[in-house]
Amino acid sequence: MAATRDPEGPDNWERQVKKGWLELAILAILWNDKFYGLEILRRLEKDTDLVLAEGTIYLILARLKAEGLVDTKWVEAESGHPRKYYWLTAAGRRRAVAMARYASGFLSSINTLIQPLLEKEEK
Amino acid sequence: MQSEKLQRRIDAYLAELRRSLGELPESEVQEILREIRSHILDRAEASGELTEERLVAILKALGRPDEIAPMYQVDAVVAKARASLSPRVVMRGIQRWSMVSVWGFVLFVTGVVGYAVGFALILGGIGKIIAPHQVGAEVGPHAIFDIGINNDPSARDVLGWWLVPVGLAGGTALVVATTRVLRWTLRFARIRRPTERRAPA
Numbered sequence: 001m002a003a004t005r006d007p008e009g010p011d012n013w014e015r016q017v018k019k020g021w022l023e024l025a026i027l028a029i030l031w032n033d034k035f036y037g038l039e040i041l042r043r044l045e046k047d048t049d050l051v052l053a054e055g056t057i058y059l060i061l062a063r064l065k066a067e068g069l070v071d072t073k074w075v076e077a078e079s080g081h082p083r084k085y086y087w088l089t090a091a092g093r094r095r096a097v098a099m100a101r102y103a104s105g106f107l108s109s110i111n112t113l114i115q116p117l118l119e120k121e122e123k
Numbered sequence: 124m125q126s127e128k129l130q131r132r133i134d135a136y137l138a139e140l141r142r143s144l145g146e147l148p149e150s151e152v153q154e155i156l157r158e159i160r161s162h163i164l165d166r167a168e169a170s171g172e173l174t175e176e177r178l179v180a181i182l183k184a185l186g187r188p189d190e191i192a193p194m195y196q197v198d199a200v201v202a203k204a205r206a207s208l209s210p211r212v213v214m215r216g217i218q219r220w221s222m223v224s225v226w227g228f229v230l231f232v233t234g235v236v237g238y239a240v241g242f243a244l245i246l247g248g249i250g251k252i253i254a255p256h257q258v259g260a261e262v263g264p265h266a267i268f269d270i271g272i273n274n275d276p277s278a279r280d281v282l283g284w285w286l287v288p289v290g291l292a293g294g295t296a297l298v299v300a301t302t303r304v305l306r307w308t309l310r311f312a313r314i315r316r317p318t319e320r321r322a323p324a
């Protein structure tokens with residue numbers, strides 16, 4: 001059974017880690033404002049290096065919508081084609097806070113754990 | 124002329140993505156495709172005139188459809204399993220589910236046992252046809268009910284030739300029943316990823 005090909009394709013640890021953090025990063029970006037997909041993407045690219053394949057963002061956003069964490073609206077833009085704007089719902093805000101708390105605690109404990117590895121690197 | 128060719132290229136990309144997303148709900152697929160088209164146009168505008176080279180770069184940055192589409196759909200694997208008769212596909216759906224819930228895991232074990240016994244019965248039936256003297260359903264001091272090649276002289280072949288119909292029919296029935304039960308229970312699978320778990324308030 002373990003031999004069945006994994007539909008997620010060739011995995012590497014980096015992709016797995018990034019996948020997990022992307023969701024929190026997107027919720028954090030939407031904390032204060034409404035944005036459309038490409039704006040969210042630009043912010044992610046500016047502030048993080050989480051994005052591997054850009055198309056992934058739209059699938060995550062679709063899922064956040066399906067989970068009721070964000071709401072959306074198509075807005076006509078001057079450019080001629082409409083853009084889909086995203087903002088957090090009340091459930092999305094609760095999720096964002098919960099995830100942020102978890103991430104913060106998680107990061108500090110991991111940080112303590114990996115300190116020896118980093119020191120070794122410096123020598 | 125040029126822009127028509129580029130348009131076709133965008134359409135081809137979206138068509139491929141649609142195929143990869145095929146098992147998501149249709150409305151969701153429509154939304155994603157529309158949005159990605161908007162993304163391509165936005166990116167294109169930002170770079171001034173859209174050239175073929177530029178479009179290729181935009182599509183490359185988006186990622187190959189078969190690479191991005193399956194990444195975020197546990198639900199698609201489950202949806203596929205729900206509609207499938209193949210033990211392999213059904214078990215893959217169950218396996219996905221088993222990673223996010225205890226129920227899924229219990230069913231995964233049920234599936235493994237059900238299919239293993241079912242296929243063993245079928246194999247026993249076939250084996251009896253091929254090698255009637257070696258294969259049987261033995262009951263003896265060391266075996267409660269063992270189907271297979273008998274090395275124990277004190278064991279008794281209780282089914283004899285009956286193993287052929289019993290093995291083939293019984294095994295097939297068990298495999299079909301296992302598939303049906305698993306598919307039925309998959310209706311109750313959490314369709315979304317584990318993140319759907321309620322966040323602590």
